[in-house]
Amino acid sequence: MRYFEPAVLRDPDSGQWSGEYRAEHKWCLPSVLCPRCETWSVMQAYPSVDLSGLPDNDSLTDGWPQSAEEYARRLALVRPFAPPEFLLEPGCRLGPLAGTARGHFGPVTVWPPWQVLVREDARDLLLGEGLQGIIPVHAQLRTRRTKELPLYELEVHPLAKLHPDCIYDREPTCPFCGRHGFMLPPKRWLLRESVPAGLDLFGVEETNRIVVSERFVDTVNRLGPSDVFYREITVG
Numbered sequence: 001m002r003y004f005e006p007a008v009l010r011d012p013d014s015g016q017w018s019g020e021y022r023a024e025h026k027w028c029l030p031s032v033l034c035p036r037c038e039t040w041s042v043m044q045a046y047p048s049v050d051l052s053g054l055p056d057n058d059s060l061t062d063g064w065p066q067s068a069e070e071y072a073r074r075l076a077l078v079r080p081f082a083p084p085e086f087l088l089e090p091g092c093r094l095g096p097l098a099g100t101a102r103g104h105f106g107p108v109t110v111w112p113p114w115q116v117l118v119r120e121d122a123r124d125l126l127l128g129e130g131l132q133g134i135i136p137v138h139a140q141l142r143t144r145r146t147k148e149l150p151l152y153e154l155e156v157h158p159l160a161k162l163h164p165d166c167i168y169d170r171e172p173t174c175p176f177c178g179r180h181g182f183m184l185p186p187k188r189w190l191l192r193e194s195v196p197a198g199l200d201l202f203g204v205e206e207t208n209r210i211v212v213s214e215r216f217v218d219t220v221n222r223l224g225p226s227d228v229f230y231r232e233i234t235v236g
C-alpha cells in the first residue's frame with residue numbers, strides 16, 4: 001500500500017472550488033506555561049468528543065496559556081468524556097467545528113493542512129466502500145442564508161511514527177513539562193512497524209501530519225477533482 005500526505009494546493013489560484021470556511025472546534029484544552037519552554041500547544045483535534053453534557057465546560061472554550069496546575073484541573077474535567085486511548089495534550093481541540101462557510105466545496109477539502117473535511121457523498125463513498133479509520137463528524141458550518149452545509153471533518157488519530165532517522169533536531173526532554181519536540185523534517189518517511197495495518201487514514205505522532213492510503217485517494221477521486229495535493233510519504 002502506498003501512502004500520501006494530503007496538502008493544500010501549492011498555487012491556490014489553480015483550484016477549482018470556491019468553498020471557504022471559518023470555524024473553530026467548540027472546546028479546547030489550554031496551552032501550558034512552562035518556565036523553560038514558554039508556552040506550547042499541539043494542533044490535534046478530536047471532533048467526536050462531546051462536552052455539551054459537562055456542566056463546568058465554560059473554561060474549556062479558552063485556549064489561553066495556563067499553569068500546569070490549572071491545565072491538570074481542566075484535563076481531569078475532560079478525561080471522562082474521551083476514550084482512554086485518546087492522547088489529550090495542551091492545546092488539543094475538542095468537539096465539532098462550528099462556524100461559517102461560503103462557496104462550493106469539492107469532495108475533499110484540506111484547510112489548514114492538519115484538517116480534512118469531506119462532502120456528504122465522499123463520506124458515504126468512503127464508508128460504503130469499507131475504508132477503515134474513517135470517523136466523520138458533522139461540521140456545524142452555516143452559510144449566510146443559515147443553511148447548514150453537509151460537510152464532515154474526518155477525525156485523525158496519531159498512530160504512526162516518523163522514522164527516527166529522519167528526525168535530526170529532537171530537543172532533550174524538558175524537566176518541567178516533559179516536552180521533547182522536533183521540527184517537522186522536510187524529507188520524512190514513516191517507521192514501517194508503526195504504520196497501522198489496514199487503516200486508510202491516520203495521523204503521525206508528534207506532528208500535525210495526516211496520512212491517507214492510496215485506496216483513500218483513488219476512492220475520493222471517483223467523485224471528481226478536489227483542490228488537494230497528495231504528496232507521497234514512503235515507509236521504511
Ligand SMILES: [Zn+2]
Binds near residue numbers: 174176
Ligand atoms: Zn517545558
